Amino acid sequence: MPPFRKIIEVLSLGTAVFARRAYADSERVVRFDRPREGASDKEHSPSGTDVLFVGFVGGTGGISVLMLELAEHLASCGVRVKILVPAWETTLIYAERCRQRGIEVERTPLLLQQSSRIGQIAAAIRLVRRYRAPIVHYHVNEDTLHHSFLYAMELLHAPAAYITVHGTYDHSLPDDSARRWAAKVPRIFSKVICISRRGLRRQLDYGVPLRNLKLIYNGIDVERFGSGDGGPVRRQLGVAAADRLILFSSRLEAQKRPLDAVRAFRKIANEFPDVRLVFVGDGSLATETKAEVEKLALGRRVHFVGQQFNVADWLSAATVWLLPTETEGFSLAVIEAMAAGCPIVSTVCPGNDEVLVDGENSLLTAVGDVDAQAACLRRLLSNAELRDKLGANARSTAKHYSLDRMLEEHIVCYAGTEQVNSVEHCSDTNGRPALLPDSKA
Numbered sequence: 001m002p003p004f005r006k007i008i009e010v011l012s013l014g015t016a017v018f019a020r021r022a023y024a025d026s027e028r029v030v031r032f033d034r035p036r037e038g039a040s041d042k043e044h045s046p047s048g049t050d051v052l053f054v055g056f057v058g059g060t061g062g063i064s065v066l067m068l069e070l071a072e073h074l075a076s077c078g079v080r081v082k083i084l085v086p087a088w089e090t091t092l093i094y095a096e097r098c099r100q101r102g103i104e105v106e107r108t109p110l111l112l113q114q115s116s117r118i119g120q121i122a123a124a125i126r127l128v129r130r131y132r133a134p135i136v137h138y139h140v141n142e143d144t145l146h147h148s149f150l151y152a153m154e155l156l157h158a159p160a161a162y163i164t165v166h167g168t169y170d171h172s173l174p175d176d177s178a179r180r181w182a183a184k185v186p187r188i189f190s191k192v193i194c195i196s197r198r199g200l201r202r203q204l205d206y207g208v209p210l211r212n213l214k215l216i217y218n219g220i221d222v223e224r225f226g227s228g229d230g231g232p233v234r235r236q237l238g239v240a241a242a243d244r245l246i247l248f249s250s251r252l253e254a255q256k257r258p259l260d261a262v263r264a265f266r267k268i269a270n271e272f273p274d275v276r277l278v279f280v281g282d283g284s285l286a287t288e289t290k291a292e293v294e295k296l297a298l299g300r301r302v303h304f305v306g307q308q309f310n311v312a313d314w315l316s317a318a319t320v321w322l323l324p325t326e327t328e329g330f331s332l333a334v335i336e337a338m339a340a341g342c343p344i345v346s347t348v349c350p351g352n353d354e355v356l357v358d359g360e361n362s363l364l365t366a367v368g369d370v371d372a373q374a375a376c377l378r379r380l381l382s383n384a385e386l387r388d389k390l391g392a393n394a395r396s397t398a399k400h401y402s403l404d405r406m407l408e409e410h411i412v413c414y415a416g417t418e419q420v421n422s423v424e425h426c427s428d429t430n431g432r433p434a435l436l437p438d439s440k441a
Contacts, residue, residue, distance in 0.1 A: 051414075052133035053083045056111060056140045059094030060282065060307060061251055062332035063139050063166050066218060068094075071103045073407045080104075084131060086111035097309070117148075124152035135414055138163040141329075143173055143202065144181045153188050162413070164193040164216075165203070168255065168327040169350040173206060182207030191413055195330040196354050214413050218330045219406030222398055225339035230317030233310070237278070237303055244275045246377065247318035247342070249311055250325070250333045252283030259285070259292050260324035260370050266296045267374035272381050277302045277322075280314050315340035320380045320387070326367050328352055335401045338394035343387040345376040355401075361393040 051074055057064045064085070071081040083098055085091045087107040098105035110127040114120040128149065136159070138145055143165050153161065173181060185192055191214045194200040200215050234241065246265060250256045258279065265277045279289065279302070286304065293302045308314060315321065321342035323333065328351025335355070337344055344362035346352055358364040363379065365372035380387050 050133035051079055051081045051135045051137065052131060053081065054111070054127075054131070054136065054138045055083060055085050056138075056142075056146075057085055057091075058088060059085060059091035061141075062218070062329075063141060064094055065332060067139055068098055068101065068103065069219075069221070069403055070407065070410060071098070072101050073403065074411075075103060077411075082106065082131075082133070084108055084111065084127075088112070093307075120146075120148045121151055124148035125155065128152040128156050128158050132158075134159075136161040139166065140164070141166050141168075143167040143199075143206070144177075150181075150184050150188060154184070158188075160188065160190040162191050162193060163189055164195065165199060166195055166329040167199065167202075168329050169198055169202065170327045172202070178206035182209075185209070185212050190416070193410075193413065196351060198350055198354065199329065214409075216406060216409045216413065217401055218332055218335065219401050219403045220332060220335050220339060220398070221403045222339045222401070225312045225315060225336045226341065226395065226398075228310070228312030228314070228316030228340060230313060230315075233313050233317050236305075237276075239276060242274060244272070244319035244381065245317055246275060246277045246320045246322050247280065247314060247337075248278070248322050249280040249314060249337070250323055250331075251281050252279065252285045252289055254285060255326050256283075257324045257326055257368070258283075258289045260368065260373065261322050262289060262292045262296065262298065262302065263370045264322070264324065264373035264377060265302070266298060267371070268378050268381070269298060269301060271378065275301075275319070275381060278314070278318075279304045280306075280308050280311065282307045311336060312340065315342055318342050320345060320377060322346070322373070322377070324365075324367070324370075324373055325349060325352070330354065335398055339398035341391040341395045343380050343390040344394060345373060345380065355397060361390055361397050363390070 051071075053067045053071060055063060055067050057067070067083055071083055074081050082104045084106055085094065085108075087109045091107050095105045095107055108127065110123045110130075112123075114123050124146070129152075138149070138161060140146075140163065144150075145163055152158075172178075185208050189212060192203055192208060192212055193214045193216050194203060195216065195218050197215065200213055203213050204210065234243075234245075239245070248258060248261045252258045261277065261279075269275070277298070290304060293299055305314075315337055318337075318340070321337040321340075321344050323331075323337075323344070323346045325331070325347055327349050328334070330351055334344070334346065334352065338355075338361065344356065346356060346362055346364055347367045348358070348364045349367050352364070356362040356364060363376040365376060380390075
């Protein structure tokens, strides 16, 4: 055993003993199944039970939104839910938003990156010991949970948890790490939830047993995103009713390639003087993106409105929706735009390839091909019939990714009554994206 691990074993022994006793004294079970005949309402009511979401998130992206939506809908069923997020500045607004919607939330420094490996493991042990619930569900933007938490869960004999892996497929685990992860999953997790077929296949490639995997696509409130009001946001921008908007509603991060959006717009701006580009969102590239706008002399034609919580209204105002992204897990932003009936210009990339079909519900280009993106914008701005066709097909596709469906599949998963994923469920259909989540090869 490596020396550092032996030290940690000794230092955490007392903590582990007390935590194991605590777990043994608090083995409540969340019941999502129907009451058996003759059982009392109290015995089966979920109102006194807990689901704990632990999110390794910054509070501004799709994973944060997903956790809040799940929490709110579980709470509406009488389940007591709590969300844990890192104590970053970016989670302040998210925490307030959770509280406004009646969801208990806590920002904890125990989810922050620690300065040493020992400190990281010590923080993980403290978190696993301190925060307990009958159902603990981790959400990570990776293919695995950080090794420090895996170690803490094993050391403390924590009850089997759930984890949703929202990785974007741009990096795979090294072979030795993949083997260790696959070996730990059956001991630590009831299910590893994957948000796409690609993600599920990747877990299988790592060696995770199929019985420990569950495919649940991300979902949105399709009705809400399909019924936005674009009038107020147009007035907020100060644009005429006849002006057309190209909307980018995502984080301003390198993965989303907002600079490509600016450069593609520049190539068609002179041809369409009535068109403006609007960025809804914020991120580390906000300053650089604004600088690119000024460099290309587009300042009067490009708007930055920051993070907005009425995204449905902004989508309703859009003539075209643009996301030149590099890679996705399974993008909520894409599904939101589809539900709003937006004609979409995006990229052929992992994550998009399971929902977007070029020429049917979107126009797609290679990642980084700004000329092709400009050509797609030109086609859509010049062809109302094509916009109507893509928008209608996008709405039809989005209906298969509803929030209600996602919630139902999570409840079935928690109850342990779901069918094991079939190998066919992980396959593509003739090499094309599957537009229905439950379609088979």
